[in-house]
Amino acid sequence: PCDGTNNQNVQCTIGSGASLSVHINPTNGFLGAPGDGQYKCCLPTNCSTPGTNIITATIFRFVEIESFTVADLPSDMTVYPQEYKLNCTKIGYNRYDISMSIGSTALASYTNCFDPDNNCGGTELSGPVAYTVSYAVNITWDRMNVSSGSISQSTTGDQMYQCRVADHPDSNEIRIRNVTIKVPATAPSSLTEVNKTATTITVSWTALDSSDADGYVVNVTSDTDTVQTVQVEGSSNNTITLNGLRGGTTYSITVKAYQQLLGPASSTISVQTLLVINSINWTLVSSITQLNNTQYRIDCLTTTDINPSTDVYWLVNGVIKSNSMYTSIDVLTYNNTLLVYPDPLGVSINVTCIAMIGGTNYCQSVILHAPSGPPNNVRGFILNATSIKVNWTTSSETNGYVIEYTTGGVTRDVVSTIEEEIALTDLSPMSTYTISVYSYIDLPSVNSTVTVLRFDVPSPVTSLSVPNVSTTGITVKWTIPSSDNYVTYYTISSYHQ
Incomplete structure (x- = not known):
């Protein structure tokens, strides 16, 4: 305040006319601590009058923090991990110490900085105040830790950073500024599957209060691969349908709330899309x-x-x-x-x-599946005037056999069996039969083996002889017919002269 008396740092006159003055007249060349602060020059009347022109000025001794800000906060919350920057700008005295920290962990700390030599690596900014130098710290946030270079600090909820500047070496004045980044402290709860199809999954969760969230990020993974990361704006929006998924695939889904940064993840649910x-x-x-x-x-x-x-x-x-x-x-x-x-x-x-x-x-x-080939060694035997027995050996894997027999070019019947032989009955006497045998697994074999049998009169026996005679019997011997006639039995007749 400038009330017409002399302050520690500022001297001024009040009233009207052209002889008013505001000036700094430090005692012994140094400003005193009680006069630090922001001053206003108001023209043409007092500062509370509407329309008054106001000029503000901050008067301080040694060093001051012009600003401590956060830059490059992410707008796309689906990018992970998240990165941003802290900027602390000092003005004034050119020899000082400066540090930036979270809690008790210093993320950057420089001592005995001397601006003419730029020995602390700050960025010199041109401006109305001498020795305006900015310091920056790059921060990475993985939802559990903030880190800068090799320095890491675990934290939950809002992140509170501090910039501290003090004149060196006596620390006559210590300037401190704080900045807070809003981060949800808790994860959304009750993440639940609502509906699913072959290509979509709909999930919902319990929304957080508007003071604790600005929106949500839903993350979808399959095995270890991230499939989708979707940002949902608005603290009350607590349902989303995830599209473009693969049928019959199991997905792991989590949801996180965000404000300026992402908060912790919810419990994971696994959902399998419907099979196509x-x-x-x-x-x-x-x-x-x-x-x-x-x-x-x-x-x-x-x-x-x-x-x-x-x-x-x-x-x-x-x-x-x-x-x-x-x-x-x-x-x-x-x-x-x-x-x-x-x-x-x-x-x-x-x-x-x-x-x-x-x-x-x-x-x-x-x-x-079809067999690799037909049965082998198909043989037929005449049982009697109307029956034939057929047998064979298998040549490949099979579940059974189909037997087709024809006479006169006409198919008489087709039968099946799981055995390796079959009796065909009710045949016509004195007929020629073509017998085809197929094997099958699911499908019949590519071809069959054919045997032709004739129901006809056998050839007569030859070389009939009686090699032995006894008092009670005789022995009869003969030569069998040729092999093209299958004889099932012989009839021997005798008569007494």
Whole structure:
């Protein structure tokens, strides 16, 4: 205040006219401590009159802190870790000590600084006050520690920094400025899955008070890779739908509140998106005895997040097939169906169901296996005038056999068995039969082995002789017919002369 008397640092006159003066007249060349402060010069009337022109001036002795500010605070809260800068600018006396700290940890400390030599590395700023020098400290925040270079300090909640400047060496005046950076002290709670599809997850959490948060950051990871980091502005906004995810993938999700910086992370929840393709299976529709007319149904269950007529197609042994048969099982699932046939025989069928969503193809496959070859050593034996026994040996893995027999170019029957022999009955006497045997796993083998049998009269025996005669019996011996006639029994007749 300038009341017309002499102050420690400032002398002035009051009144009206052109002879008013405000001037500094330090005693013994140094300003005194009681006069430190901010002064106003108000014209043409007192400082409380509206429209008065006011000039302010800060008068101090030795050194003063012109400003202590935070610069380059992040606006994009998704970038991690966060970096910013502390700037402390001193003015006045050119020999001093200066430090910046958080709590009891000094982030930067310089002693016996002498501005003409710039021995402390400050930045000289041009300005109306001599020896205006700025000092900066770069800070990194990882939500647990603030660090500058090799110096690190753990902290939670608001970050309170201090800049201290004192004239050197006597510290006649110690100037202190503080600055506070707002940081949430607690994490949002009750992070919960609300809904999910094949490509989206909706989560919510308990919002913090507006005094504790300006918004939130939701982080999504898969394994150790960050998939998404989304900033949600507004302390009351506590729900978000995360888009563009992969189907059937497990994601770890956390949420953090932010003010000027990010706060701690919530507990992690794991959510798996719905499968785009739930399953693929095959069913034998008709009997395996229909051979290359055997029908198989392939069922592929997909999510209803896609259009089955345009987003689903098939590959059958590399050949593209469109999807024309589908039904809705429930609100989440389509059943897509394809019918296939074993043509040609003996070739395994690889069927792939492909579903497209969000520019990504999802696929599942099923293989219908055919044996590597037919049975070996197929043989037929006449049992009687209307029956034949057929047996064989297997040449590869198989689940069973199909036997087809024809006569006169007409298929009489096709039967199946899991044994390595079969009796064919109710045949026509005196007929020629072609017997084909196929093996199968899921599909029949590529070909069969054929045996032709004739129901006809055997050739007669030859070389009939009686090598031995006794009082009670005789021994009869003969040569069997040729091998093309299968004889099941002989009839021996005798008569008494």
